[in-house]
Amino acid sequence: MVVIEQEPEEPTRPSSPAAEEQAAAAAGGEAVRPSSSAAPEEAAAAAASGEASRAAEEEEEAFEDALTDEQLREKARSQANDAKAEGNKLFGAGQYEEALSQYEMALQIAAELESSEDIRAACHSNRAVCFLKLGKHDETIKECTKALELNPTYLKALLRRAEAHEKLEHYDEAIADMKKAIEVDPSNQQATRSLFRLEPLAAEKREKMKEEMIAKLKDLGNSVLGRFGMSVDNFKAVKDPNTGSYSVQFQK
Structure with a gap:
């Protein structure tokens, strides 16, 4: 609480030795204690006023702190967006x-920001x-996964990760x-065309x-069956036309 000092009063000639002593003490820099005290009602009012003033100051300081935090968050968000924009320029x-x-x-x-998922996903x-x-397809997949x-x-992110997966077969x-x-965008022609191209490749x-x-199993089988005078050629893989699955049949 700030105390405002009153303007000094003009000095008067003391009329008694006691007054002279008070004047000398004042001249020496000592404060003169008043001879009478304020009424109890006045003291209570002053105390209440002081408490109200301190409460108002504390409330104002809290508001300023909150405003400062909000300003800092906005500044940080602006800096993040600026860095992203600069990245876009460099990419271009x-x-x-x-x-x-x-x-x-x-x-x-x-x-460091709350509710920054949009910026982070974009980055x-x-x-x-x-x-x-740069041809770093594994890194592409990792970054897309983080975005998703x-x-x-x-x-x-879905389209870019799909493209990287295709590059890696x-x-x-x-x-x-x-x-x-x-599913996200049924009208997306890029995804539709890619799907038609990818399914035959898969x-x-x-x-x-x-x-x-089958070739590996054949080599392995020959190494085992050779001990018994047999070979994998005695076995034939037959594909079921209904299910597309394979079964092995023995042939003498």
């Missing part, structure tokens, strides 16, 4: 490594496309992402893997 200029650094900076700032998705341009953890219906995973993208890969597995 083909400076993918530099763009990655800006997106990472935005993520670090946004991590992870943008980092994913940078890695895609924050926003499961993030269409761009993870056709089944790419198909799953494209199907999810169509079927071809499954067939190839099956043939490779």
Whole structure:
């Protein structure tokens, strides 16, 4: 509480030795104690006024603190958006490594903010496309997955992760992402076209893997059956036309 000092009064000549002593004490810098005290009612009123003033000051300080915190949050959000925007500029200029650094900076700032999922998801998705341009498909998948953890219906992240899976010949995973993208946006032509392209590739890969597995089993079987004068050629894999599954039949 701020105390306002009164203007000094003009000095008067003392009329008695006691008054002279009081004047001398005042001249020496000592405060003169008043000879009478305030009435009890006045003292109570002054105390109440002081308490009310302190309460008002505390309330004002709390309001200022809250306002300052809000301003700091807005400043941090603005800084995160600025870093993301700078990353977008660098990406447009083909400076993918530099763009990655800006997106990472935005993520670090946004991590300290509440309700920043939108900024963080966008930055992870943008980092994913940078890695895609750099041919780092595993990193693309990781960043897209982080974006989708924050926003499961993030269409761009689904499409980018599907593209990275396709580059790595993870056709089944790419198909799953494209199907999810169509659920999010049934009119998305990119996802629809990709799905038609991916399904035959996935079927071809499954067939190839099956043939490779049969070849490995044949080699293994020959090494075992050779001890008994037999070979895998005595066995034939037969495909069931109804189920598409295979069974092994023995032939002499």
